[in-house]
Amino acid sequence: MRFALRRLGFFVITLWAALTLNFLLPRLMPGNPALAMLSKFHGQLGPGTLHALEVLFGVNTQKGIVAQYFSYLHQVFTGNFGPSLDFYPESVTSVIGSAIWWTVGLVGVTTVLAFILGTGLGILSAWRRGGRLDSVVPPVFVITSAIPYFWVGMVLVLIFGITLGWLPTQGGYYVSTDTPGLNLTFFQDVLSHAFLPAITLLITTIGTWILTMRNTMITTLAEDYVRMARAKGLPGRRIMTDYAARNAILPNLTGFAMSLGFVVSGAILIEYVFNYPGVGFLLLQAVQGEDYPLEQALFLLITVAVLFAILLADIATALLDPRTRTAG
């Protein structure tokens, strides 16, 4: 119980830190950038919108910084992130709403796949040490995990999109010819557009899973209880899964959550390269268009998503490891 409370506490503190960062950053930059933004849009914004922006960015306000902070928090918790300046007059929340599903689909599915395949390969590679799989895996994946995500994307675009022309390389679907809806053509369209970005993300992130799983697995295989399992004459597969992998995966689950931050970064760049209409692409558009309200909101969104994933990983650890459940 105490374990769960501590994790929840950490969640809250990190959220608070992200909110505060969001609050402080524009106010700390020399010459509040929001001022420039506001002057650009002056006259186009209604008073309500203007006020929301003031609260978010601390411009034109006579309030002390502490008071600003609390109005900021209040506004954020009521879900008012202001208007998107790039997509005016759409609100930030609505803009994000349309982009988020693309990212969830792409990143969500690919990450789960990468995790499953990666840990599986890592387990096998460690189990058959000295075998053919194991001699190939470490060097290959050490190198792939150091390659910048966007470059892999570009290479794939070049080979499969341009040279071979097999797959589309831009966007989420053929905007000009298709309308979103629950029809088969749209579905196929989406899949074909998602294919290259997904493969890119898979290739670049799977290396981490494989290598960390392999490493913990190797250490676990040296444990006495694995030797004991062999001594008992248990079949190899059972030793590999029930005795070794189940223990080896535990430290990786928290690591899984930590590395989500990197999956996120990768997703942003990949969406950029492929013009994929997800949240990452949106963030970059926002930065380039100086759409600060949108930026802020996206940053918070991404942080919350990562925190949730960590919470999930913690729950999984608690389920798999009886020691965490009862102790503390």
Next chain:
Amino acid sequence: MSLPIGMPTAPDTTGQAAGTEPGPVAGRPRPPADHALARMGRAIRHNRKATTGTVLLLIFLFAALFPGLIAKDSPSADAYAPKLGLSTAHLLGTTAYGQDMWAQLVYGTRNVMIIAFVVGLAATGIAVLIGVAAAYLGGLWDGSLSLLTDVLLVIPLFPLLIIIAGYAHGGGTLVLILVITVTSWSYTARQLRSQALSLRHRDFLEAARVRGERRLYIIVVEVIPTMTSLIVASFLTNALYAVLFASSLQFIGLGDPNTQSWGTMLYWAQNNAALQTGQPMWALAPGACIAALGAAFALLNYAFDEIGNPALRPVRRKRVTRA
């Protein structure tokens, strides 16, 4: 950007091999620091990954220090016909602006290496400071430093970097260095703290404590040298991050687009739709270099992990045939 692979989790750097029976060592116990560097040198030569990584690194260092020796053209002069293909005059052809690509690539190395090494050193310095301090000061200090580290670890760094760089309207290299250093030390700090904690109760430290040495002395003279291999690994990790983060930021236009760097080359290539307009080299070459430099750091890192933990070394399987 991915997690640095192969970072030891609870590493034992005093060279205890994972064997079935610890072999008896004759004579007095050696002070750990003495042999660390010598061992490292020998280990690098024996390990194929380490040698590959070192060779790559040296090549790039050379290009960074003496670009004029490798590329005869000026990287910024748009003096040539644009969009030329590969030739002996222009090893990689020219950009859409008529600049020699090979020269840009070679001269761009310096910017990347500076970022890699400065951020690597600075971030590692911060990480050592915070990690070791947290382990040794304990109590409330440890609690708050660890919390700070964990929070920074969880907050997605790249979006944060994007936002900060965006507010700063894309600074030059200095801004990049500052921003990346300040945000990326947490991963390695965590590992250093973890190792420092496990060392706290080692005998040779107890001996120092009993001798009456002051804490600072113990930390600087006894603990940190023992952690040499992890500190080197941290440097490699941080350098790798720096290269990837910096290039990515430059790629999306948040670095100064007029600096000579691989990331900025990619930026211009993307802006000019290089891939789609038949100028693939413009995008492929700098990307390949980033990948190669990154691979060099990653290989060295992995090799160090194998060196520190012999259980991870390549195993040659033999069948026992005697009966």
Next chain:
Amino acid sequence: MDRGTVRAVQDVSFDLDPGEFIGVVGESGCGKSTLLFAIAQLLVPPAEITGGSVTFQGRSLVGLTDRQLAAVRWKDLSVVMQSAMNALNPVKSIGAQFRDAMRAHGVTSKPEIAARSAEVLRMVGIDPVHLKSYPFQLSGGMRQRSMIAMAMLFTPDLVIMDEPTSALDVVAQRSLMVQIKELQERLGFAIIFVTHDMSLVSHFSDRLMVMYAGQVAEFGPTREVFDAPRHPYSIGLLEAFPSIRGPRLPLTGIPGSPPDLARPPAGCRFAPRCPKVMDECRTTSPALYQAGRVQVRCLLHSPDHGPDQNLRNGTPPPGSATGSVNTVAAGGGAAGSVATEEGSGDE
């Protein structure tokens, strides 16, 4: 780091009769654990068996794959390890681990598994309700005993024990030893028991083997080895444990430390520390000489030096395998095994 090949065990050879209790003693690094793992075919690369044989119930065990060994493992030969905390899977309950062992050997009916699990636990004095517990929920002594219970699941003919009492306090140690001896007398299995505590095992073993630096220093019936040790190392070991009730004597240890097995010294391996060392000890490597009913690896007891000798030293009788004696035990369903090995571990 790479120090070359370490010959962890060399020239160790013995027969084991059904129901016999052999104790193997020696200090850390003498090779006793490696010997055990080699016998049980549990060595992990880079450690491997480089020579000799292990014959159990008429079959040779060396070189068999895990799958081939599974027929013999646990049913006829089981293992008890030093630390139950490390030897039991931390994420599975005790009962689940018992179940795994039984299912691996063809026992699949749930009531049968439950009954047998409860039975072995009761044998070691643990309430069967603990089948549901996880290892970390049990006390050290209980963990150790449940490991022994697990080893009893199929009433094997041979149980190999690697310092099963070392992780316990003195009182628990003794009670565990008594329990083990009682189980042995009841069920009739043979035991090879490794420990560094000579006095502990000497109360229970039939024969005692003293190992030093990977080799057998002395080997013979326990009472003889314990009451009248011949090898200077054994003498030193015994003198290091003064009797609690005896006269007060100054504590004498054995100065120095064991040799580096990657570069063993020429001549006798104990020579640098031996109080009775002679010149030839440094150049001639002693073989295992017979001194009464005990074998001693010491030049003091070689045919040229010591009193009456059966002239059987370590030279192999014709027709046997490389290196040393190699006998196959008689049948009768009992454990008769010989380990003649040069196990070498890479450090």
